[in-house]
Amino acid sequence: MTTVRLDQLEVREGVAIGSSSPWQTALRALARDRSALVGAIVIAIIAMVAIVTPLVFPDDYCIAQPDIIGLKNIPPSFTHPLGTDKFSRDVLARLICGARVSLSIAFLSVLVAATVGTVYGAIAGYLGGIADSLLMRLVDALLAIPRVLLLIAVATLWNRLEITGLILLLGLTGWFGVSRLVRTLVASARHDEFVAAARALGASDLRILGQHILPRVVSPVLVAATLGIGNVIVIEAGLTYLGMGVQPPRASWGSIFYDGVEYFPSVWWVCVFAGAALVVTVLAVNLVADGLREALDARQLPPR
Amino acid sequence: MTQPPLLTVSDLRSYFYTGAGVARAVDGVSFTIAAGETLGIVGESGCGKSVTALSILRLIQPPGRIEPGSRIVFEGQDLLRLDDAGIRRVRGNRIAMIFQEPMTALNPVFTVGDQIAEVARVHASASRRAAWDRAVEMLTLVGIPAPAQRAREYPHQLSGGMRQRVLIAMALVMNPALVIADEPTTALDVTIQAQILELLGDLQQRLGTSIAMITHDLGVIAEVASRVVVMYGGEVVEEARVEALFEAPHHPYTEGLLHAMPRVGRRQERLTVIPGTVPPPTAWPSGCRFRDRCPYAWERCTREHPPLYQIGPGHTSRCHLAEEPERRVRRSDAVTAAESAGQPPRAQSVA
Amino acid sequence: MRRFLARRLAHGAAVIVIAASLSFALVHLAPGDPFSGSPDGFAIDPETARIRRSEYGLDRPLLQQYLAFMGHLAVGDLGRSIRHGRPVSAVLADALPHTVLLMGTALLLSFAGGVTLGAWQAARRGSRADRVAGTTSLVVVSLPEFWLGLVLLLVFVYKVPILPGGGVVDLMHDSLSPAGKLLDRARHLALPSLTLALLGTATIARYQRAALLDVLPQDFVRTARAKGVAERWVIYRHALRNALLPTIVLAGLSLPTLLGGAVFVEQVFSWPGMGSEAAAAFSARDYPLVVGAALLGAVMVVIGSLITDVLHAAVDPRVRPR
Numbered sequence: 001m002t003t004v005r006l007d008q009l010e011v012r013e014g015v016a017i018g019s020s021s022p023w024q025t026a027l028r029a030l031a032r033d034r035s036a037l038v039g040a041i042v043i044a045i046i047a048m049v050a051i052v053t054p055l056v057f058p059d060d061y062c063i064a065q066p067d068i069i070g071l072k073n074i075p076p077s078f079t080h081p082l083g084t085d086k087f088s089r090d091v092l093a094r095l096i097c098g099a100r101v102s103l104s105i106a107f108l109s110v111l112v113a114a115t116v117g118t119v120y121g122a123i124a125g126y127l128g129g130i131a132d133s134l135l136m137r138l139v140d141a142l143l144a145i146p147r148v149l150l151l152i153a154v155a156t157l158w159n160r161l162e163i164t165g166l167i168l169l170l171g172l173t174g175w176f177g178v179s180r181l182v183r184t185l186v187a188s189a190r191h192d193e194f195v196a197a198a199r200a201l202g203a204s205d206l207r208i209l210g211q212h213i214l215p216r217v218v219s220p221v222l223v224a225a226t227l228g229i230g231n232v233i234v235i236e237a238g239l240t241y242l243g244m245g246v247q248p249p250r251a252s253w254g255s256i257f258y259d260g261v262e263y264f265p266s267v268w269w270v271c272v273f274a275g276a277a278l279v280v281t282v283l284a285v286n287l288v289a290d291g292l293r294e295a296l297d298a299r300q301l302p303p304r
Numbered sequence: 305m306t307q308p309p310l311l312t313v314s315d316l317r318s319y320f321y322t323g324a325g326v327a328r329a330v331d332g333v334s335f336t337i338a339a340g341e342t343l344g345i346v347g348e349s350g351c352g353k354s355v356t357a358l359s360i361l362r363l364i365q366p367p368g369r370i371e372p373g374s375r376i377v378f379e380g381q382d383l384l385r386l387d388d389a390g391i392r393r394v395r396g397n398r399i400a401m402i403f404q405e406p407m408t409a410l411n412p413v414f415t416v417g418d419q420i421a422e423v424a425r426v427h428a429s430a431s432r433r434a435a436w437d438r439a440v441e442m443l444t445l446v447g448i449p450a451p452a453q454r455a456r457e458y459p460h461q462l463s464g465g466m467r468q469r470v471l472i473a474m475a476l477v478m479n480p481a482l483v484i485a486d487e488p489t490t491a492l493d494v495t496i497q498a499q500i501l502e503l504l505g506d507l508q509q510r511l512g513t514s515i516a517m518i519t520h521d522l523g524v525i526a527e528v529a530s531r532v533v534v535m536y537g538g539e540v541v542e543e544a545r546v547e548a549l550f551e552a553p554h555h556p557y558t559e560g561l562l563h564a565m566p567r568v569g570r571r572q573e574r575l576t577v578i579p580g581t582v583p584p585p586t587a588w589p590s591g592c593r594f595r596d597r598c599p600y601a602w603e604r605c606t607r608e609h610p611p612l613y614q615i616g617p618g619h620t621s622r623c624h625l626a627e628e629p630e631r632r633v634r635r636s637d638a639v640t641a642a643e644s645a646g647q648p649p650r651a652q653s654v655a
Numbered sequence: 656m657r658r659f660l661a662r663r664l665a666h667g668a669a670v671i672v673i674a675a676s677l678s679f680a681l682v683h684l685a686p687g688d689p690f691s692g693s694p695d696g697f698a699i700d701p702e703t704a705r706i707r708r709s710e711y712g713l714d715r716p717l718l719q720q721y722l723a724f725m726g727h728l729a730v731g732d733l734g735r736s737i738r739h740g741r742p743v744s745a746v747l748a749d750a751l752p753h754t755v756l757l758m759g760t761a762l763l764l765s766f767a768g769g770v771t772l773g774a775w776q777a778a779r780r781g782s783r784a785d786r787v788a789g790t791t792s793l794v795v796v797s798l799p800e801f802w803l804g805l806v807l808l809l810v811f812v813y814k815v816p817i818l819p820g821g822g823v824v825d826l827m828h829d830s831l832s833p834a835g836k837l838l839d840r841a842r843h844l845a846l847p848s849l850t851l852a853l854l855g856t857a858t859i860a861r862y863q864r865a866a867l868l869d870v871l872p873q874d875f876v877r878t879a880r881a882k883g884v885a886e887r888w889v890i891y892r893h894a895l896r897n898a899l900l901p902t903i904v905l906a907g908l909s910l911p912t913l914l915g916g917a918v919f920v921e922q923v924f925s926w927p928g929m930g931s932e933a934a935a936a937f938s939a940r941d942y943p944l945v946v947g948a949a950l951l952g953a954v955m956v957v958i959g960s961l962i963t964d965v966l967h968a969a970v971d972p973r974v975r976p977r
Contacts, residue, residue, distance in 0.1 A: 137669060137670070137673065138673060140666075140670050140673075141669075141670045141671075141673035141674040141677060141953070142674075142677065143911065144670050144671075144674055144911065144953040144956040144957055144960075145674055145677075145678075145911070145949050145950075145952055145953045145956075146911040146912070146914040146915045146918075146949070146952040146953075146956065147911060147912070147915050148914070148915030148916075148918045148919075148930075149914070149915065149918065149933055149945075149948055149949040149952045150949055152918075152933050152934065152936075152937050152945055152948075152949070153678065153681065153942075153945045153946055153948075153949045154681065154685075155937060156936065156937045156940055156941070156942050156945040157681060157682060157685035157942055157945075158685050230797065234797075234799040234800075235915075237799050237801075237802075238799055238800065238801055238919050241801045241919065241922070242918075242919070242922060242934050242937065243934075243937070243938060244937060257802075261805070275802055278799060278802065279794075279797060279798060279799075279802070282797040282798075282799075283793070283794060283797040285797075286793060286796065286797050287793070290793070361881055363877060363880055363881060388886075392883045392884075392885065393883065394883070395880070395881055395882060395883035396881060396882035396883035396884075397883055400881070400882075401881045403874060403877070403878060403881075405874055408873060408874040408875060409874045409875055409877075409878045410875055410878065411875040411878070411879070411893055411896075411897070412875070412897065412971075412972070412973055413896050413897055413970065413971060413972060414896075422882060422884065423882050423883070426882065426883050426884055426885075427883060458972040458973070460972070460973050471878075474878075474882070
């Protein structure tokens with residue numbers, strides 16, 4: 001590459017002089033990325049709100065349906081800054097209740113997906129040969145089925161989908177891409193020299209996997225997982241729109257939005273604020289994911 | 305020398321403005337190339353020779369910049385003052401460049417013939433047919449067998465040596481007055497290297513092209529160049545005719561380079577090495593830039609940046625030893641021991 | 656070339672077979688069957704259930720059911736839709752063309768728009784225009800499809816009523832002139848495909864921009880400049896041709912997602928495609944149709960990837976088999 005020769009000199013110099021670990025360099029790069037920082041702050045705020053909810057709003061508050069006629073569908077006012085909905089519930093309170101549901105669904109399902117995908121991909125990549133081909137052929141088939149159609153199919157077959165079921169379902173339909181990613185990384189790392197060296201020193205397969213190969217896998221999976229969180233929030237909202245998401249009286253932002261569509265556009269505040277909550281959160285997540293990807297890309301530029 | 309030189313580079317400065325500071329990759333370089341001659345430009349990586357070559361054709365991209373005050377006069381025009389259309393008329397047409405990595409210098413999605421023909425289409429407004437014919441002609445010229453068939457192939461189907469020949473063919477389409485060859489043989493096997501150098505020499509004789517041969521390999525210089533420019537730290541540190549350089553090098557760096565070459569017939573226990581490394585272009589040392597690695601350096605070298613001294617006819621050297629030749633004394637054994645231990649030598653006054 | 660195609664076809668067939676087996680497994684892993692009655696709905700008298708079960712072959716051994724299933728699949732028999740009473744394949748055959756039209760239009764628009772925008776951005780990297788476009792793309796990508804669809808519906812159908820709110824054609828369609836018919840179809844196609852295309856363009860633009868920025872510092876781009884090629888040709892001919900390769904691959908990989916997005920968009924705009932059918936089938940617990948739709952989706956994706964592979968080989972000579 002043309003100018004990289006000069007840059008490589010600096011990259012080499014930077015690593016030698018600064019002598020910070022690749023993680024520190026990445027974190028520093030992330031901190032410098034303002035939009036990613038904004039995203040991270042937004043998520044932190046929302047997450048804190050979600051965690052604090054059960055303390056301030058006990059569970060029964062969130063699933064109550066007071067239905068006081070006088071308080072139904074009030075536009076935003078001083079006492080109800082975001083208005084009230086058709087069951088006379090304060091929209092702001094509902095959104096806070098919904099935050100816990102939406103975020104935990106997203107976070108937990110991505111956790112499931114990332115874990116299953118990493119394990120599956122690592123096994124396939126490490127074994128290689130026929131086992132690898134078979135395992136990946138299976139993933140190819142799973143990837144070919146559009147996720148939404150698969151979700152609809154499963155939702156139809158299993159009659160009741162509690163939140164736990166929903167989390168598992170989303171997680172178990174989301175690990176395919178991660179497994180491909182991990183498999184490629186592990187398969188190429190397998191041929192690496194220090195793996196051969198470790199094996200020559202008598203290290204067991206598991207140890208090699210854990211110590212040498214998995215650290216390399218962490219950052220790409222992290223980026224994929226972050227993107228996945230935003231993705232799941234969107235899909236979950238969509239599923240609710242189709243009627244198969246979170247069931248009342250529990251609410252996620254998606255179901256709150258869907259409830260609001262009924263009286264739209266005269267009662268605009270429910271839709272607008274629920275929609276805004278969705279969009280802002282997903283945007284924040286994507287900003288962080290972008291920033292992470294760039295920070296980690298820069299770190300992985302090898303001085304050759 | 306009755307004719308004016310074909311190319312005159314005066315005080316060329318190319319700086320890169322990076323996050324780590326300003327890298328003064330080329331910091332005041334001047335040289336000339338006459339018509340029909342081959343000039344060798346030698347130096348380690350990081351000395352600025354490639355950047356010099358790119359600067360001539362104004363191929364420096366941001367964050368790099370050719371500083372005002374630099375002048376590059378070619379066939380009577382200052383290339384740095386031309387507008388975009390003007391410099392494009394020169395590139396590939398009057399001055400052509402051959403790059404170092406034949407593997408990556410060719411576009412993988414176009415045929416080899418297409419890429420060579422493009423030069424004719426751009427500069428001679430040739431028709432597709434005419435341009436293609438010219439491409440095949442050039443492939444024949446550089447000695448590629450079955451040229452018509454090869455022209456229809458893609459770069460990944462050719463060997464490294466053949467790709468380099470294609471690059472040479474591409475450079476010669478418009479019969480340029482000057483060809484800049486940036487390490488054209490570094491990426492190739494030794495045997496192919498010899499073939500390519502022979503080809504270049506042959507073509508030069510036949511077509512009368514001037515060549516600027518950039519390399520770190522003194523062996524290549526010995527074979528093709530008539531004059532040599534040695535670069536270090538973004539500057540020219542020595543300039544001489546090839547024979548003079550090899551027989552009586554003046555600058556300690558040149559001396560070091562020559563001694564570092566293993567030579568057949570000379571018994572050596574260890575390869576002589578120039579201790580230390582090239583300093584970063586963002587922070588050239590004060591005074592002489594070679595002082596930390598020079599076996600003769602004394603306090604003047606830290607204090608005063610040496611100008612190019614005239615050593616003999618057509619021979620210059622950027623070293624204070626030109627004025628104080630008595631200081632050319634190898635250091636004491638204590639210092640040599642430190643060198644062997646891997647520590648950079650410190651400037652010492654000679655008792 | 657033929658061996659290449661044959662190999663890809665075999666791969667695709669294998670994928671479909673595995674996907675079909677998976678859906679079979681899925682159906683039989685689910686608790687109960689369509690005749691056990693649903694907790695929130697009707698109860699079925701056990702005798703009827705038994706008759707129905709044997710009608711549908713649900714009381715035979717699993718392996719036999721599997722072979723029967725695969726056998727039926729091979730001839731295109733996907734079972735009978737519970738909701739429609741017609742063969743699933745017939746229902747889907749009716750719906751398929753609409754989805755293909757929607758997705759095809761969206762894909763073309765996305766690709767054209769995304770590549771142009773991404774390349775345009777890369778050529779002026781760091782400029783204000785680049786940053787604005789980049790931020791806009793990021794925001795668009797973060798929007799749920801149904802949300803965007805609803806917004807467009809609101810604006811272009813209710814606020815400024817210039818486009819129809821749903822369906823494929825107008826009620827009066829048949830009485831229109833040929834040109835009128837074409838315009839009518841286009842007007843109905845506009846919003847749903849625009850919704851998908853906006854998201855697609857933003858996604859591809861982000862990717863294309865990065866891909867082109869990766870290609871620009873490469874050596875052969877410098878060689879093109881050194882030959883005296885004009886800068887715009889350097890970018891749009893030499894560099895972009897290379898940068899298109901990863902984008903083509905991406906377009907192929909995004910087919911499943913595009914199909915998923917189409918499901919939501921079809922719902923919002925009452926577009927009678929596969930997605931709408933699948934959503935309606937969910938409400939009616941019409942599991943043959945739902946499974947059939949999922950499988951058909953997989954087949955579409957496999958065909959789409961095959962086309963993408965061929966396209967990729969057409970653009971990149973290194974991939975072509977010798």
